[in-house]
Amino acid sequence: MSIEELSIDPGLAAPPRRSPFRKLLRDPQAVITASLLLVIVLLGLLTPFIAPHDPNEAQLSAINADPGTPGYPLGADQNGRDIMSRLLHSINTSMISGLIGASVALAIGITFGLIGGYFGSRLRSVTEWVFSLVMTFPGILLLIVLMPVTKGDYRFTMLIFGVLLSPGIYRIVRNLVVGVKNELYVDAARVAGLSNLRILARHVLFVIRGPIIIAAAFLFGGAISVQAGLAFLGVGSTLVPSFGAMISEGFLNLYIDPMQFLWPSVLLGVITASLVLLGNSLRDAFEGVKLKPAKIAAPKVEQVAGRAESRPSDALLEVDDLVIAYPTPSGKLNEVVKGVTLRVNAGETVGLVGESGSGKTQTAFAILGVLPAEAVIVRGSIRLEGRNLIGLSERELRQLRGRSIAYIPQEPMSNLDPSYTVGAQLVEGIRATTGLSKREARERVLALLKRVGIQDPKRTFDSYPHQISGGMAQRVLIAGAVASRPKLLIADEPTTALDVTVQAEILDLLRDLQAELDMAVVLVTHNFGVVADICDRIAVMQNGQVVESGTALEVFREPKHPYTQKLLGAILDEATVRTDPPVSAGALAGGTTR
Amino acid sequence: MTNPLLEVTDLRVTYPGRGFRAKATEVLHGVSLTIGEGETLGVVGESGSGKTTIGRAVLGLVKPSGGRIIFDGQDITHVSAAERRKLARELQVVFQDPYTSLNPSMTVGDILSEPLVVQGATAKDARARVRTLLDQVGLPRDAAERLPREFSGGQRQRVAIARALAPEPKLIVCDEPVSALDLSTQAIVLDLFIEIQRRTGVAYLFVSHDLSVVRHISHRVSVVYKGDIVETGPAASVTSEPEHPYTQRLLLAAPIADPIEQEKRRAERYRLLEVHRQQAEQAGAVA
Amino acid sequence: MNSLLSRPRALTRAATAALAVSAVLATAACASSPSNERPGESNGSGGGLGTAELTIAVAAPPASLDPAQLAEGEQAFIWASVFDTLLAVDQENEIQPNAAESYEYSDDLRTLTLTLRDDLTFTNGDPVTAEDVVGTLERTRTTPSPQQPKLAKVSSIEATDERTVVVNLSEPDPGLLSYFAQATGVIGDPETLDEESSTLRPVGSGPYTLADATVDGSEYVLERRDDHWNAEAYPFKTFTVRVIQDRTAAFNALQAGEIDAGRIQPQQRPQVEGAGLTVHEQEAISSLLIILADRGGELAPPLADLRVRQAINMAFDREQFVETLFQGVGAPTVQPFNPSEAAYNEDLEGTYDFDPEAARELLADAGYEDGFSLTMPSTVISQSFEPVVTQALADIGITIQWEPVPPQNTASSLASKQYPAALWFMGLNVPAREVADLYAPTGFLNPFNYEDPELTELFSSIANEADEAAQAELYQELNAFSVENALNAPIAYIGGLWATTEDVDFIPEVSVLPTVRNFGVVEG
């Protein structure tokens, strides 16, 4: 299988070299929220210098003073304390709460997440246990019970809450680490002689830093909310000014002086909202382009050539000057198929050959009408028995798919829905196109499974995809494709993911079915051996264009285009056997600089 | 031949079963092989045969449940983590997938210099060595400043090779190093492997599913089938006149890139399958 | 009512001033339910039993209804409906007969004879006999419980006939009659007392019984017993007590018409009146004071100096406190005693006027010109007043450090002897109980067991004085002594506001014990 082929997703290709932080700077949402937070933090830091009063200075004469009273710009509360000074001090309280809560949760969560995820399963089950214990532990209870120890100090409270919040981080980190630790670069680092500690720090933690930073932003906001909620409930010392306590006190005075309630609510709201929005921006920056919805519909068409035009043709499939493009982040269209012309006659097998990125799969998807939602067909026509498929709606296309055109994918496993039995999926396809009853469809599927060479059709029918082998899954997919005797079968690298021995069997099966059903087959592949084995004609693609086409024999024996020649030349043929003897390092010792 | 560089004797590897009380499965049932200095041993087999596990066991990435691995005269079957780290100078790896074998968040320069720094090189020496390495694998020098995702598959595999070459090892385990590459790139990278071997005298344990690739690079070839080595011999003979029925099937299943030759091979394959079928029937009848 | 402190309410928003007030004062939010019938109409119909319904809200569910385990405070709404008390306290804080139609002390004040009414019956129909009273009291006396210490001076209890109960005391107890008018004096059914059911559905002889619709812990539905001897005094046929913890939620319920009467905060007054509710005012239901517990100077030597204690007393602008903090609901005071009681002396009020200058001078005289610092427990009681108290004392040079104490340790914090002083509420009661709590060597509000020969002398005189008028004089003497010696630093009386629908009247008939009798029906 060619990974290069798989990773091609022209709509989503990441632009080269832009650090997440630079991306953040270009995101207005991030800039605005971050500067808002920065201003608030600065105000908090400057509080000792700019606050007109001590937050606990209570003047009886100032009780419920109106905003604008001299010395009390925002008024005073029901204890005669200056609201503005209390607001400013509350900023520090919530920031310190956020810092303590988030950093404790992060420190614990990350440490144990790394340990639990990276090391063996025994250590993991220990950490799992400890964290499910922490998770099920009633937090408020712990706070109240520990009050004699904490003396109601909110910093201590946040420390405890940090511990209580850590399971969330632990899970995130552990899952990320489990994902990363099986990456080959971690293996490579081990082979390179790095210690576990260094691997964890340099290769694991560094790679998963994005999600952790995002989680930290949300955690920070969460810790601030927790502190506000606790203060609202009256847990802890009342001498510490905080938004929660101010909201709670202001709420009591709601009918007398609504502003007392409003100020802390607004400021708290602004802080938490900014953190949420900043977290979202961080997510966008670190996790790449936003997930775009995946609309299921026929591809967008920019310009339809002869939409209504249906002209009689002796060819089964005629692709003419097909151009497919994807929008780039800058909005321009990037063409990946640049004017492909292809002709397939009834009953013949055509190989569409090319290297990754040549546009062969895109062409195949265009014929089926299943291009990704972002794709745009810029121009061209695809005619099946003379009828132009471009511009047809999803509904119209559905009438053709499964009846006239069918498809065999490259990777058998990912093309079966893991949640349904193999049989159920095939039955659904057959019933969608034929309207057979459930029982009839089931009979038909069992017969088909037998036809594609499955030894125990009943058992396979009832199996889930993960219970069958890759070769078997490919046979199932072939059965699904030929179920309604299509006129045209598009096979996209149908054997690439399979072992050679299985590949040979699948090719045999395709050959037999093709003869039996008199289908035309478009075989998309990069493997010239496969082409040689099964194709009547070949079209060679390079950079979105067909550079050469002809009968199989012509192209193999007398390739005309230099690219075809180059490709054929690169094949490791049977004759090339290594003949030079091993060169021992000792023999080279004089020459190298060891 | 004197003492081989790598000697694997009766290697067994067992994977614990997934889940509660699941049965453990043995994926290697006693595999033996040797590699001499500067030699390439091709290990060929299909998916699930255990070929990759051999390489991973030699690298210490999986723990053998039996057998011995002797490298350069030292028994490394069960060495400590610290010893294993020392081995990194001598024993290196190139993985199949150049997309996940390079840390996406490190520059190529960092990727290449990290093993050197870990082994005690100064930053300056490491930088110099990185330049040499990039030259050796045919990458431009400014590559050091860039991230892996800015390179094509073939170029990334060159980075991976350079990383393996960095400590000047005696043996590189190559786990399907070209199977993720395009046809034209594949040939070039293979030639790079051969060229480096000729130049440095490094030995390869070259694991692949593709007979033609193995044939191209190996001095000797071992065929793995369901956790056992069924055939070992010089590349030429194993890949053209195999003795074991499985190797024969494998050979004939690989299509030739020529319609007429391939038709012949196909016919030959049908004949062979028929023979095997009859043999199996007879064996069944006797039993 | 200081015993109400025994159950600091689980505070929903503990930080709020008024919540602490309501928790401690424990007269509950009340309301009459908007029954289909106008209460006035039904009640007005010729002397018969009223058919109105009343729904009120309290901030916490009652403790166990087992007579020995009763707690005072707003839970009395429930238990005082279910049980008859032997005696009762009227609006003037006078002890009145109740289930006991008469009571009499012997000359040496060591024997109390109570005579029961002859028409008392339990809800199960059995008549209430003197044996039942003895059984209940004897059980309370021997069970570790909140009521047990109140019978500490009782040596024996006997029933001399069907209706006569004789209580023998080891020494005179001036508080005993008021105990019998409150939780200690309830009459339970000794036959069922030890059953578990009596903690939730006790058998009593009171005017109401708990109906099946009751949901323990959240809603108590009390149905009137029309055959109760005093049924006519209870105009409400159904009396429902809902538990609404959050004060604002209760206020919302009041405004939304789900309850028709409730305790409100002074600042909510305009809102409530705008909504068509009637607001009733109780001038004094508790006093706010700083307990200068360590007057012996064990932990805080400065407190041993009279000048320091006087200085503290002079630090507070009491008028302003009441005016601004309580919005005028309450009254400034330098004495902690119930203003409607014998111990109170109007003339003492001028003793400590607000004078920070003089206070600082006094401190300087005492050698504390640079001030000193004092640690006090920050409890659910003190929290809302901490800012202003801190400020007032800071102004004369005393720094207060508040040490947060979890709610379940509120009472312990005082008893623990860890704090030389504490900001406290004292529910107002009869003088006997007030002086006992404040100044008796074992008094709850005297945790350092401070003793003074003059006080000891006064205590013993009071206990042995049978004549009420003479006793009143002694109480005044004791009060004057405590004020002059600045044993504590009282700040203000705190009053209460009730909002009711126009159909419901609020009659603070029994001011120390909140019961359904606090409510009446407004005659249409």
Added chain:
Amino acid sequence: MTLYVLRRLGAGLVLALLVTLITFLLLSPSFESVVRERLGPTATPETIAGMMTELGFDRPILVQYFDWLGGVFTGDFGRSLFTSQPVAPAVAARLGVTLSLVVTALLITVVISVALGVWAASRGGVADKISQILSLVGYIVPGLLLAIVLVVVLAVNLKLLPAGGFTPFSEDPARWAASIAMPVIVLVIGGVANMAAQVRGTMIDELRKDYVRTLRTRGVSTTSIVIRHALRNAAGPALTVLSLEFIQMLGGALIIENVFALPGYGQYAFNAALQGDIPIILGITAFGVILVVVVNLVTDVVNGWLNPKARIY
């Protein structure tokens, strides 16, 4: 399967034992002051000692714990120190209130989130914008403030809904619905923000998978692909979020219960903790742990049913 469930429940039991034991140990230093609070200010050292003995608090801690545990295994969780109510029925009643609130909120959350998430993921464009804005608003508006505004507007001023209190469903379904309407709205708005984003994300992932394309090529209808296939596969991760949401809502019900005067679990737990009502605290802790264990178990079992590959049993 049965074995798996039993094993998980066993593990949950051990967890509950551990958590309650730790709780017990943490509470033990405060036993005496709790008894003092219980007895009130007039308590004498003798009464305190007497009650300590009566309640068995004078015995060694572990003996007390195992005594409690013994009771639990016979279904006796003890009685509240303060109200003398038996713990198990009291906690169950409170839990009933909170569960009827949380479960209703959760069901509505699921319906709205799935509709919104699926709509956004499979349609894109305006649908996607609307759903994202809705989620964001739900995220940003603090539940506490929303609750307060609702009460003031809907109950106090418009008198459309009761300001507080709870009517059991069995008593009067209409009043039940009215009594939980506002708290449910608050919980739903918070919940939808989370869930809808989650459903949208996983739906997009699913709809981009290969099998969706293959199903399309077989002529399967778009509705079937979106609902039967993609949604079913997306349901697993969403379910996990849902179970976390459930546990979070249970914990977060405290403030909601306060504002709406609901006699619920959170409030009960909070008060018990404030009072130091030891038997209730232990009971609530035990119930809480078991609830969390059961929710996680149900999540895993349903996940297994949804996703055959993830079946762990």
